[in-house]
């Protein structure tokens with residue numbers, strides 16, 4: 001990135017943060033104000049620019065790392081769509097360790113790498129501890145999707161960069177199935193398993209949102225490796 005671009009991003013970021021801070025301090029309902037401020041045109045445009053520059057270009061080191069891990073994937077060529085959606089350094093990840101991933105979703109290399117590490121370091125150990133069985137299949141309801149965030153209409157979602165995955169359930173070696181939609185609530189071992197997996201995902205991904213996070217996530221766990229940090 002050129003120095004001029006860095007300066008422009010820094011100045012606009014300071015401007016955005018100052019605007020948001022002032023608005024939140026002035027009003028009693030900061031969350032509502034935050035939605036309104038972020039959704040206004042120049043702010044959302046600046047955030048989209050910031051997001052698009054936050055992805056590494058030609059991230060060959062990531063592919064080298066992914067090849068070293070226990071994963072089955074195909075490298076995908078880069079492409080852009082209107083509205084700023086852009087996919088670079090992406091793969092189609094079919095398998096992470098012994099975990100088969102439905103429909104080999106399109107994911108940025110960094111997201112795929114984190115998912116493979118998560119399977120190895122968190123998902124399988126938690127599964128063995130709860131059920132004495134390993135997870136063999138991950139079900140999801142999408143990765144790449146050229147769209148905005150649901151609460152911030154003008155701001156592109158991490159799905160618009162193939163940098164997010166919406167996990168809807170798991171299937172185990174012993175035949176047992178766990179669904180976020182059916183099993184998140186209830187308090188039994190399936191619910192506890194999902195809650196522990198979601199919590200562990202906060203340490204591996206930058207964003208991990210569960211059905212407790214907000215109403216939009218009632219049937220899935222959202223994980224992404226975007227520029228923000230959120231665990232809810």
Ligand SMILES: [Zn+2]
Nearest residue numbers: 164165166222
């Ligand atoms: Zn999502």
